[in-house]
Amino acid sequence: MAYYVGIDLGATNVRSVVADDEGEILGQARDSTPRGPTGIAVTEAVLNVVRRACDEAGIEPNEATAAGIGAIGPLDLAEGAIENPANLPDTIDRIPLTGPVSVLLDTDDVYLHNDTNAGVIGERFHSDRNPDDMVYLTISSGVGAGVCVDGHVISGWDGNAGEVGHMTLDPNGFMTCGCGHDGHWEGYCSGNNIPKYARELHAEDPVETALPVEDPDFSAVDVFEHAGEDEFADHVIHQLGHWNAMGVANIVHAYAPLIIYVGGAVALNNPDLVLNPIREKMGEMVMSNIPEIQLTTLGDEVVVEGALASAMTAGTGDRSRL
Numbered sequence: 029m030a031y032y033v034g035i036d037l038g039a040t041n042v043r044s045v046v047a048d049d050e051g052e053i054l055g056q057a058r059d060s061t062p063r064g065p066t067g068i069a070v071t072e073a074v075l076n077v078v079r080r081a082c083d084e085a086g087i088e089p090n091e092a093t094a095a096g097i098g099a100i101g102p103l104d105l106a107e108g109a110i111e112n113p114a115n116l117p118d119t120i121d122r123i124p125l126t127g128p129v130s131v132l133l134d135t136d137d138v139y140l141h142n143d144t145n146a147g148v149i150g151e152r153f154h155s156d157r158n159p160d161d162m163v164y165l166t167i168s169s170g171v172g173a174g175v176c177v178d179g180h181v182i183s184g185w186d187g188n189a190g191e192v193g194h195m196t197l198d199p200n201g202f203m204t205c206g207c208g209h210d211g212h213w214e215g216y217c218s219g220n221n222i223p224k225y226a227r228e229l230h231a232e233d234p235v236e237t238a239l240p241v242e243d244p245d246f247s248a249v250d251v252f253e254h255a256g257e258d259e260f261a262d263h264v265i266h267q268l269g270h271w272n273a274m275g276v277a278n279i280v281h282a283y284a285p286l287i288i289y290v291g292g293a294v295a296l297n298n299p300d301l302v303l304n305p306i307r308e309k310m311g312e313m314v315m316s317n318i319p320e321i322q323l324t325t326l327g328d329e330v331v332v333e334g335a336l337a338s339a340m341t342a343g344t345g346d347r348s349r350l
């Protein structure tokens with residue numbers, strides 16, 4: 029019997045699953061991602077959840093055949109580590125992953141991906157058709173994509189392919205992105221930036237609204253909750269749909285996917301309000317084939333399932349390798 033390990037290292041949680049060669053999950057564990065003191069503490073937390081998942085599966089860690097990791101970035105793929113993670117405290121500069129996991133599991137077959145690439149690997153593995161041209165798009169605290177073209181999951185220099193959230197959509201640069209540049213997709217449409225964008229729109233045109241725009245706790249949830257009941261909330265959602273459609277049209281023109289799976293909390297919690305405006309605008313925005321646009325079939329599990337699928341298919345998500 030072969031055993032495979034999937035690991036999802038996020039800014040909030042770290043999870044691991046252990047499965048057999050049919051992909052059936054035998055054990056799993058999760059913990060909160062440590063906020064320090066250093067990156068080594070995060071590495072230790074990863075190793076710990078892997079040990080616990082193996083324990084629940086009734087195997088020793090060194091019985092595992094291979095592991096896949098889907099992690100927050102940025103990654104140093106050559107070193108198998110995370111380098112200065114954007115969403116963790118500054119004292120965490122480097123989180124070694126591939127080396128320590130490889131030692132624990134006593135295998136060289138450890139595949140490290142950023143979380144969106146793990147996402148597209150998971151979608152590919154679980155897709156009915158296993159298309160060679162697909163995109164996994166996440167609209168969450170950030171915006172990013174994992175891209176598979178001609179059967180290759182692309183990673184690019186230092187694994188930075190698919191950073192579509194930092195494409196410039198608005199040449200006027202109304203909003204500044206968390207990365208410091210103006211007009212980026214993520215600066216308008218990520219879960220963290222939607223309330224900031226709504227505030228800016230409201231400052232430009234202070235119409236009456238039920239949205240608590242002055243409240244420090246004002247969030248994207250408030251905006252979507254008021255859909256259909258508040259004119260200003262509908263205006264914000266309409267604008268978000270416009271930018272999301274433009275971003276997706278750019279993805280279509282760059283990569284020609286057959287299907288785009290959309291995940292991330294903003295999309296998962298508001299599938300119709302987020303996806304329908306994108307679908308409706310494809311016809312007027314795209315000059316080539318219009319792909320299917322669907323909510324991820326894997327929900328919150330997409331990264332850890334993708335990491336597991338990577339372990340089972342030598343980092344590809346291609347089921348024909350099983």
Ligand SMILES: [Zn+2]
Nearest residue numbers: 194205207212
């Ligand atoms: Zn940016």
